[in-house]
Amino acid sequence: MASPNAAARRAGGPPVPFGVARLALYAALLVLALTFLMPVYVMVVNSLKPLDEIRSGNLLALPISWTIDPWLMAWSTAQIGVQPTGLKPYFINSFLLVIPSVVLSTLIGALNGYILTQYRFRGDHLLFAAMLFSVFIPYQIVLIPMAKTLGLLGLAGTVKGLVFVNVVYGIGFTTLFFRNYYAAFPGELVRSARMDGAGFFGILWRILLPNSSPIIVVTVIWQFTNIWNEFLFGASFSDYSSYPLTVALNNLVNSSTGVKEYNVHFAGAFIAALPTLIVYLLSGKYFVRGLMAGSVKG
Amino acid sequence: MRAHLLARLLISPSALLILVCVYGYIAFTFYLSFTPSTLLPQYELTGGASYKRLVGLENWSVALSNLWVFASLYIGFALVLGLGLAILIDQKIRAESAFRSIFLYPMALSFIVTGTAWKWLLDPGVGLERSVHMFGWTSFSFSWIKDSELAIYCVVIAAVWQTSGFVMAMFLAGLRGVDSEQVNAARVDGAKTWQIYLRIIIPQLGPVFVSAFVILCHMAVKSYDLVIALTNGGPGRSTWLPSVFMYQYTFTRNEMAVGAASAVLMLIAIGVVVLPYLYNEMNKAKHG
Numbered sequence: 001m002a003s004p005n006a007a008a009r010r011a012g013g014p015p016v017p018f019g020v021a022r023l024a025l026y027a028a029l030l031v032l033a034l035t036f037l038m039p040v041y042v043m044v045v046n047s048l049k050p051l052d053e054i055r056s057g058n059l060l061a062l063p064i065s066w067t068i069d070p071w072l073m074a075w076s077t078a079q080i081g082v083q084p085t086g087l088k089p090y091f092i093n094s095f096l097l098v099i100p101s102v103v104l105s106t107l108i109g110a111l112n113g114y115i116l117t118q119y120r121f122r123g124d125h126l127l128f129a130a131m132l133f134s135v136f137i138p139y140q141i142v143l144i145p146m147a148k149t150l151g152l153l154g155l156a157g158t159v160k161g162l163v164f165v166n167v168v169y170g171i172g173f174t175t176l177f178f179r180n181y182y183a184a185f186p187g188e189l190v191r192s193a194r195m196d197g198a199g200f201f202g203i204l205w206r207i208l209l210p211n212s213s214p215i216i217v218v219t220v221i222w223q224f225t226n227i228w229n230e231f232l233f234g235a236s237f238s239d240y241s242s243y244p245l246t247v248a249l250n251n252l253v254n255s256s257t258g259v260k261e262y263n264v265h266f267a268g269a270f271i272a273a274l275p276t277l278i279v280y281l282l283s284g285k286y287f288v289r290g291l292m293a294g295s296v297k298g
Numbered sequence: 299m300r301a302h303l304l305a306r307l308l309i310s311p312s313a314l315l316i317l318v319c320v321y322g323y324i325a326f327t328f329y330l331s332f333t334p335s336t337l338l339p340q341y342e343l344t345g346g347a348s349y350k351r352l353v354g355l356e357n358w359s360v361a362l363s364n365l366w367v368f369a370s371l372y373i374g375f376a377l378v379l380g381l382g383l384a385i386l387i388d389q390k391i392r393a394e395s396a397f398r399s400i401f402l403y404p405m406a407l408s409f410i411v412t413g414t415a416w417k418w419l420l421d422p423g424v425g426l427e428r429s430v431h432m433f434g435w436t437s438f439s440f441s442w443i444k445d446s447e448l449a450i451y452c453v454v455i456a457a458v459w460q461t462s463g464f465v466m467a468m469f470l471a472g473l474r475g476v477d478s479e480q481v482n483a484a485r486v487d488g489a490k491t492w493q494i495y496l497r498i499i500i501p502q503l504g505p506v507f508v509s510a511f512v513i514l515c516h517m518a519v520k521s522y523d524l525v526i527a528l529t530n531g532g533p534g535r536s537t538w539l540p541s542v543f544m545y546q547y548t549f550t551r552n553e554m555a556v557g558a559a560s561a562v563l564m565l566i567a568i569g570v571v572v573l574p575y576l577y578n579e580m581n582k583a584k585h586g
Contacts, residue, residue: 032383137320225406
């Protein structure tokens with residue numbers, strides 16, 4: 001007979017009999033889960049109600065008369081600043097920002113991770129430490145000079161400028177991910193490839209990158225969520241034509257004059273949340289791994 | 299050693315970008331904090347006048363005391379709730395991965411989205427207070443977000459909701475790595491589950507506590523988006539944090555030197571917590 005030891009406890013073991021303690025455990029978990037789900041439930045439910053139903057009714061209740069008008073308004077006619085454009089152009093801005101930023105920062109991270117693990121040079125540890133610390137700096141410390149730089153480069157108020165900023169401050173994260181991954185990569189593989197005459201790019205293209213899909217997925221998810229959700233740089237360096245979605249949403253919610261259209265705000269918030277939620281639902285496992293890799297290991 | 303040269307060549311753009319856009323900019327902001335810059339940067343040095351002004355500003359003391367309240371409660375509650383969730387999840391429950399996902403998903407959302415959702419939930423006119431009234435408990439009152447004394451606690455609620463799942467994930471990883479020999483021995487000796495957690499498992503989670511603490515600290519000091527979306531610093535300036543202060547003074551009040559000085563103090567605050575931690579982690583990595 002296997003003893004009810006911790007190994008079994010961890011590995012799933014035999015099912016535990018259902019007693020009062022178990023019941024309390026599940027009750028607690030259920031209450032907590034409902035609490036955690038409530039804000040998104042409220043967002044969705046109220047984005048499907050007409051405004052007067054929110055004003056007169058219960059925020060937690062299901063809609064009596066269902067409507068998708070708030071979604072349509074949030075998407076294409078809501079007032080963001082001066083123009084009644086809805087969130088659509090800003091949704092597109094965010095994609096135009098996220099895609100090149102993620103691709104570039106991931107490629108740079110892979111290259112840096114490869115170099116920092118396979119080549120020794122003077123100051124390599126210092127360089128890595130410097131990159132690592134850049135992950136933790138409060139971005140307020142770089143706002144003023146970066147605003148000036150973007151102005152000098154003619155990139156102020158453009159999506160390109162935001163791509164530049166997000167790539168620069170993403171290098172620390174992506175390098176960290178790839179460096180830690182390649183540090184654990186079997187050295188014999190690289191050595192034997194080198195013996196077979198593989199050069200710098202040969203090792204990267206034929207040995208490392210083909211074996212990097214787990215860390216590429218993690219890095220892409222991490223960078224995608226971070227940059228999609230980013231607000232401070234967007235608020236500081238963009239204008240009406242280049243707002244990312246987070247900034248547009250905040251303008252919609254905080255600057256609307258007159259009647260507060262809660263249902264449109266809820267729909268807008270959900271539209272802004274959708275891409276990262278989808279990524280999270282499709283790749284929860286990697287999402288967690290990315291969070292952990294970005295935080296725990298140095 | 300041609301590859302070696304190539305390696306150094308290819309990492310140099312990154313090194314240069316980090317050198318200029320991180321450390322160069324830090325130096326630039328540091329320099330600006332000693333100038334009389336207002337709307338535009340000015341470059342003559344005038345000593346620590348802006349720091350003097352900063353420290354004397356009531357807005358700054360409000361931001362600092364708010365940060366103190368916010369950071370201590372946020373970090374405390376996120377750690378406790380995160381550990382609690384991890385322990386609950388660790389009880390060999392059914393649908394473990396579903397629960398894990400539910401507790402963690404807020405981390406996928408933008409603080410702007412979170413702030414928007416909680417803004418209306420916490421608003422007494424439309425949100426939870428009214429819902430509770432409609433369920434029949436009409437004397438229930440929850441209008442913290444409108445109260446300048448209590449609004450900062452609303453920021454804590456939303457921030458804890460957003461990050462405690464992440465802390466849970468860290469603790470869960472820690473729990474799964476706990477030495478099972480000791481747990482076995484204690485179980486054979488007839489120890490109860492809570493005793494095993496209290497005496498054996500939690501003491502082994504020290505490194506996770508440290509990591510989580512450092513990350514939460516740095517998130518607390520950086521917090522900006524959530525405050526902007528949730529309360530926009532209000533009512534009045536009752537939810538200003540140093541991040542809000544920095545933005546206000548730099549970009550809307552044309553006191554760039556004071557804004558720069560506040561950013562320098564924020565960096566120092568983070569550096570004090572993060573640098574020893576990173577130093578320690580780097581050493582661990584070097585020596586296996």
